Amino acid sequence: MERKIRVPLSAEDARSLRAGDYVYLTGTVYTARDAAHKRMAEALSRGEELPVDPDGNVIYYMGPSPAREGRAIGSAGPTTASRMDRYAPQLLDLGLRGMIGKGKRSQAVKDAIVRNGAVYFAAVGGAGALLSHCIRSSEVVAYEDLGTEAIRRLEIEDFPVIVVADCEGNDLYLSAPAKYNEEK
Amino acid sequence: MRTVSTDLIRDAVAELCIEANHFLSEDMREALQAAEESEVSPLGKRVLGQLQENLRIAGEEMIPICQDTGMAVVFAEIGQDVHLEGELLETAVNEGVRKGYTEGFLRKSVVGDPLERTNTGDNTPCVLHTRIVPGDHVRLTVAPKGFGSENMSRIFMLKPADGEEGVKEAVLQAVRDAGPNACPPMVVGVGIGGTFEKCALLAKQALLRPADSHAEDPRYRAMEEELLRRINQSGIGPGGLGGRVTAMTVHILTYPTHIAGLPVAVNICCHVHRHASKEQ
Numbered sequence: 001m002e003r004k005i006r007v008p009l010s011a012e013d014a015r016s017l018r019a020g021d022y023v024y025l026t027g028t029v030y031t032a033r034d035a036a037h038k039r040m041a042e043a044l045s046r047g048e049e050l051p052v053d054p055d056g057n058v059i060y061y062m063g064p065s066p067a068r069e070g071r072a073i074g075s076a077g078p079t080t081a082s083r084m085d086r087y088a089p090q091l092l093d094l095g096l097r098g099m100i101g102k103g104k105r106s107q108a109v110k111d112a113i114v115r116n117g118a119v120y121f122a123a124v125g126g127a128g129a130l131l132s133h134c135i136r137s138s139e140v141v142a143y144e145d146l147g148t149e150a151i152r153r154l155e156i157e158d159f160p161v162i163v164v165a166d167c168e169g170n171d172l173y174l175s176a177p178a179k180y181n182e183e184k
Numbered sequence: 185m186r187t188v189s190t191d192l193i194r195d196a197v198a199e200l201c202i203e204a205n206h207f208l209s210e211d212m213r214e215a216l217q218a219a220e221e222s223e224v225s226p227l228g229k230r231v232l233g234q235l236q237e238n239l240r241i242a243g244e245e246m247i248p249i250c251q252d253t254g255m256a257v258v259f260a261e262i263g264q265d266v267h268l269e270g271e272l273l274e275t276a277v278n279e280g281v282r283k284g285y286t287e288g289f290l291r292k293s294v295v296g297d298p299l300e301r302t303n304t305g306d307n308t309p310c311v312l313h314t315r316i317v318p319g320d321h322v323r324l325t326v327a328p329k330g331f332g333s334e335n336m337s338r339i340f341m342l343k344p345a346d347g348e349e350g351v352k353e354a355v356l357q358a359v360r361d362a363g364p365n366a367c368p369p370m371v372v373g374v375g376i377g378g379t380f381e382k383c384a385l386l387a388k389q390a391l392l393r394p395a396d397s398h399a400e401d402p403r404y405r406a407m408e409e410e411l412l413r414r415i416n417q418s419g420i421g422p423g424g425l426g427g428r429v430t431a432m433t434v435h436i437l438t439y440p441t442h443i444a445g446l447p448v449a450v451n452i453c454c455h456v457h458r459h460a461s462k463e464q
Contacts, residue, residue, distance in 0.1 A: 022227075035301070065251045065291040074289055075242075075251035080332045080365050103332070103365035103424070124231055124423055125332060125367035126456040129247035130238035147303050148251075148291050160234075162227070162425060173364050176426030180225060181419035 004158070008056040009097040015117045017163045019170035023121065024158040029058040029100065030141070033079055035149040037087040044090065051142030051151055055095030062100075063148035064138070065128070073138040073154075075128030078102040081120070085109050092116045100161055104173055114169045121161035122172075134159040186263070186320035188464050190270035193260075193322060196462045197280025200326035201256060202288035204460040205248045208239060211395040212371075212457050215432040219369050219422070228427030232369075235422075235455060246289075250456045253290040254328030256281045256310035257388065263319035274312055282306040284326075293331075313385065327392060327459040333370065333452045336362035339384055342446040351376060351448050352411060358450035359415050359431065364424020367454035371395070372415065372434045375449040377441035387451035390435040392459055397435070404436045 001020075005013050007027035017023065030052050032040070040050050061081050065074030081088075081101030088099065089112035097118050102125040105113075113120060123131060135154050142151040164172045208216075216239070220232035242249040258277050262268070270276065285292060285307035294308065295301040317323075338361075340354040355374055362370070375386025398405045411434045421427025432455070441447060 063251060063291065063293075065248045065253055066289045068246065068289050071247075074291070075248040075253075077251050079252065080335065082365060102367065104363060122364070122423065122425070124234050124238075125364075126250045126330075126454050127234050127238040128251040129242040129245065129249060130234055132247055133241065147305070148293070149303075162423075172426075173424050176225075176227070177363075177419035177421060177424070178426075179419065180421055180426050180428055182417040183414070183419075 007058045007098070007156070009058055009119070011097070011117055014097045014119050015167050017119045017166055018168070019163050019166045019172040019175065021163040023161050023163060025058070025161060026157050026159070027155070029060045029154050029156055031060045031062045031152040031154060033061050033063050033149050034083055035146045036143050036151050037084050039143055041087050041090065054091045056097050058098035058100060059091070059096060060100040060154065067138070073132050073135045076132045076135055077128030078123040078125055081105055088112065092118050105165055110165050110169060110171060113165050114167055117167045119163060119167065120165035122164045123159070123161050131159065185265050185267055187267045187269050188322050190268055190273060190276035192464050193273065193324065194276040194280040194283065196324050196464060197258060197277050197326060198284035198287065200324060200460040200462055201281060201284025201290065201328065204326050204328055204458040205253045205288065205290055206242050206246055208249065208457070209459065213239065215395040216455060219429040219432055223422060223427050223429045225421055225425070225427035227425050228422040228429065231422040231425060232429070248290060249458070250330060251291055252293060252330035252332065253285070254330045254458070255294055256307060257327045257329050258310050258312045259325040259327070260312065260314045261317045261323040262314060263321045264316050265320035266322055273314070277312050278308045278310060281310045282308050322464045323461060324464070325392065325459055325461040330454060330456065333362070333366040333454040336366040337387070337451045339380065339447065339449045341380070342448055344444070344446050346446055348407070350446070352407065354448045355411055355450050356414060358452065360418060362452050363420050366452045367456070368420055368424055368431065369422055369429045369455050370431045371453040371457045372411070372431050373451040373453065374434065374436045375451070376436060376438045376447070378439035378447060380447060382439055383447035383449040384451070386437040386439055387449035390437040391451055391453050391457065393435045395433050399436050404438060408434045408436050
């Protein structure tokens with residue numbers, strides 16, 4: 001099923017998405033990858049506020065290449081999500097409603113997705129030039145010293161993603177390959 | 185004896201970093217096209233179509249094919265009759281990487297200390313492999329390696345009794361574990377034999393063989409074909425979203441080994457299999 005959805009995600013939209021849905025996202029998302037997640041976890045452990053309130057938001061696991069003059073961003077495809085598995089359940093429990101990345105998630109993350117009515121989307125890995133066309137603007141909002149790993153606010157338009165893990169506990173990375181598996 | 189200035193080597197490395205990150209080699213583009221034609225899964229076919237479109241945009245607009253422009257792996261084959269004039273070779277190559285990644289708007293993805301993890305800011309140092317070869321030329325190959333697939337690479341120190349079946353099972357296990365994380369359709373480089381580090385290097389070098397090439401030894405050629413067929417029976421498919429094209433090619437390189445050992449290294453590369461070469 002193909003859908004167009006606004007981000008930040010409403011609770012209703014997040015709960016309505018199912019593994020295998022092809023979705024075009026429009027609105028605001030925030031980038032964060034390994035180093036930014038580590039800092040956010042450290043901030044939470046010290047009882048500090050996060051630079052971006054996760055509630056209702058979508059995090060895109062992505063560190064762009066530098067933008068050429070006149071462009072919003074450089075190449076901007078997803079990074080492997082499992083490296084953020086250690087941090088994701090805590091953010092989901094704080095209201096994070098969606099994640100965009102690529103690759104498998106741990107059972108703990110999938111449980112947190114179900115528990116919180118959230119969703120994990122995959123963008124096509126290694127298609128950073130194509131995906132950059134769907135990013136209208138990019139602004140660093142925290143941890144600027146981390147360079148490509150800083151937290152950025154992105155305005156995206158019709159950004160193509162596929163629902164991999166949904167709030168019913170479905171996982172497209174398990175169900176889709178099973179259909180084409182020809183091993184004895 | 186022929187003199188080659190290391191300034192030329194620096195400039196060539198810089199050019200190759202930019203070229204490799206924006207343009208795939210002809211053999212890889214053909215392999216991706218063939219993958220799109222043969223894929224039966226509709227979603228898989230759609231993903232492969234997007235990858236073609238991505239390559240077109242990357243080349244036309246000079247946007248890196250992938251935002252992970254990699255850690256630069258540089259192979260320098262130096263003719264025995266070459267005299268290098270100028271800076272230390274390693275310094276010149278790193279200056280080339282710095283220049284290429286800075287002037288080419290490529291991502292700086294290298295941290296100085298693996299635990300302290302501060303970004304070096306210019307993507308140096310690279311990983312440099314040198315080899316002395318016959319002749320009076322210097323051949324440079326830059327192969328930027330992204331870590332989505334590098335992280336899924338494995339080394340297995342098998343026992344001689346594990347034999348050919350053990351080797352095949354190790355390769356299949358590495359690919360199954362990699363699944364969607366390694367951005368399939370993949371290129372799979374396999375090293376068999378040598379010592380621990382030689383085996384890993386063989387696997388990396390195997391990746392650099394042309395996509396449509398085969399192992400010279402018929403036994404290993406047959407193994408490459410069998411492994412490719414069995415990998416593509418896994419159903420992982422493009423993007424890990426299901427399908428028949430999980431790998432585009434499997435390359436095996438071998439080396440003599442010890443009576444007590446059977447090392448196997450599996451170096452997985454994503455579909456953005458980048459390498460560019462130049463001879464000075």
